[in-house]
Amino acid sequence: MKRQFIFLGVSGFLGLMILGIWASVEAESQPVPPKFSIIKNVAEFNLVIDKKPISASDVKAIDELPDPRRIILGGDDRIPMTSRKNPWSAVGKIEMLDANGNGYSCTGTLISENEVLTNAHCIVNPETRKAYQRITFLPNLINGVLRDQNDIAYGTHVAIGTNFPTETLKDFVDDWAVVKLNKPLGKKYGHLKLKSIPSFDLVGDTEQFALVGYSGDFPNPKKEGFEKLTAGESMTAGVHLGCSILRQKDNLLYHNCDTTKGASGGAIIGQIGSDYYVFGLHSGSNKVNGLLLNRAVNISRIR
Template sequence: MYRYLQLLPVAWLTLAGAPNVVADTLPPLPKIGVTGTDDRVRVDSKTWPWIAIGRINLEGRGHCTGTLIAPDMVLTAAHCLYNAPDGRWGIPLETHFVAGYDRGTYAAHSRAKRFIFDPEYDPKERLEVRGMARDWVLVELEKPLDIKPVPLAKIDWEGLLAAGRAGTMSNAGYSADWPEIVMRHAGCRAEKIFAEVSLVLHNCDATFGASGGPLLQIEGRKVTVVGLQSGAVTVSGNEYGTGVPVWNFAKAAQR
């Protein structure tokens, strides 16, 4: 699970029936932001759906995680594109999506062309629950990529919670402690919901850099995006990751 300051967002298939997980073990490193058992495992970024996940590289300002949801459209967290110290948004020219990134290699790359935000998103409210619920952005790319996108799920609250109970939900991203490889926590749960603001609370292991990474539902060969990683909260002494549910941004993506 997470360990952050209270209400601090992260600014941070070849086998039949399941996407590939790389079998080799990784040397232990200090965990950044993950407490208790670290359930993340490395996945093969050359295979789908992991090849459709990549780094959002921000020139001179680090990285976040993004998911290709159309040949020329990437989903990530809005706060990734906001430079809080300067109080300004990044610009598309300085924003790069690198699909299937793995230790300097990648499957495809494009700079951004434009950003599509929730019209009510305010970066000054990024520490508040209502801000977290709107913390998504669609990054339109300069050119389409020849990679199969991950489709958005058609799902409601009950379906999302059922995915968590069934162990079919996963989170994936390029966390600060493993910035060069994509790591996945399989079988994490949607723990609670804030229905009035459409925010998911989950127990997926992730940390800085994994912001904008997808919450996936994986059922055999079928993989869909059910949400995206936005941050973390502490509620009644319990720590949860926060996720923006897919219906918050699905209409914008369809347009």
């Protein structure tokens, strides 16, 4: 199925009908606009997506805790991701800069040696439809600290599912992006597999999924149990273990995983056997029949 994408250059967006878009991003200099080249198929990224059918009973709760203390406060089920082990080591913070030098952040997950999965709206501003100028990936950031400062990586090419042409909720059905990095971080930090199955097979109050995200309100070092996380909000990822994908509507998934801004692009992870898979991609929230719900992109939309 064809989708509408836009070619970005110095002069702005030019309307074109294509199936994907690559963005060459100037990583080291600012503020140089990215140079875009068009590809005909996202398969040129060599993504590996597992499409083998499974049943809900095949997915089990993740056995590797993100934090051995497992602190849960009040009605917020997020706990700090302080583990350097798989699958948590594959998750990192994405930082973006626009042409005016303003900074933004999202969450990304390594899905190959040098590719990160995140949201399209973390690459292109949906309101201006302009691409951010620089994409930086900070792998397994914990309390503002990396395992190795030399592992800071920059995006060199980007494939996105949408550039938000209609400015409606319909655009967010394809709110995915794959960022190619200038370093093979997946060799060191590991990477997660992508699992594509029909939406109806994902829906259910299974409490078997986990969502990881660098939310802008988490962790608060002033709260009991978080005192040692002195770097503050968005400098340690929050993980909601045991959440569910509860419904599907208009090609979007809706889940009950705790999250806020900054967690965009966060992976909804499940475990099959000893392997960890990304089943969905947190994209934000919107009202459904008057109720505000967290939404997600189905991995099957990446094609």
